[in-house]
Amino acid sequence: MKHLLALALAILAFNNTVAQEKVLTKSGVTTFEASVPSFEEVKATNKLSGCILNTKTGEIVGLLMMKNFKFKSALMEEHFNENYMESDKYPKGVFKGKIQNFNIENLTSNNQDFTINGSMEIHGKSKDITITVKISKKENSIFLSSNFNLNTDDFGIELPILVRSKVAKKVNVQIDYSLK
Template sequence: MKKIYILLFLSFGYTQAQEKLITKSGKITFEASVPSFEEVRATNESSSCVLNTTTGEIASLALMKGFRFKIALMEEHFNENYVESDKYPKATFKGVIEKFNLTVLDKNGKDFIIKGKLELHGKSKEISIPAKIKKTDKGIEILSDFSVNADDFAIEIPSVVSKKVSKKVNIKLEFILK
């Protein structure tokens, strides 16, 4: 696990410590529910994220086995059949917050676009997501709500449950960086 965090830091090169903010307790929630069927929703509250406040570069990592479902069987199917956690143990994002400027942040937040590459299930996709970023008493808060398509990451939904699980996956990020 420490190796993964070290890789996140090294991916930014060598800069001064005050230029980087980090969390190891970021919250990522995804939902692939379909109306009238059982909720397909999970949360990972141990995702990491590093932000270079000078360049706006940002990187995040989530271990797939860190996602928790209400129903244990869903969690088992998620790890074994959908994301194949033993083969593809993590999801990563590396990108940049466009026009990021730490000095303009306040408690009300500012809207930004984050562009970068999401890697999941052995596949990569360039994505662009909206984010609200603000200063709080706890640190810099990054909030985002966006969707990805399971097909883009070769995540197959078996035909037997295809009417119960959406291919459009809604993702919500909540990071507080210090």
């Protein structure tokens, strides 16, 4: 009986350690802006972005559903989903990468810059990208934030002639995630 109790405690401790190797969020905030001066703001926010980080290996995966981006204008949101992103055909965006020189033991409450090499898949097209991310750790949460640009041409996103001068091809993306 004593050995059975010790084995059960060892299994619980192992499962707890394994579970701590991965932290995640289902409510990360991703914002993009493709505004052009002198025209209406083209900006949207997705507050349901998912992200999983393996704290042992530095591998990271992000997932967001295109239809979760919210615009100021319902018409702009409709055009985004139906005409540009074709969200029914390509419902999600996925990023898979690895944080270089990541060691959870070295994280502090101060932001530290890290480089992530990975692959971004949007609109059925993949592109290798490198981004800089700021990472900090407070209590049981790891915070990630980044600001980077993507080009619509890299993902086969075509803008109709009527709006080409009103929407930037170079899209600024900002992420803010709290992983637990």
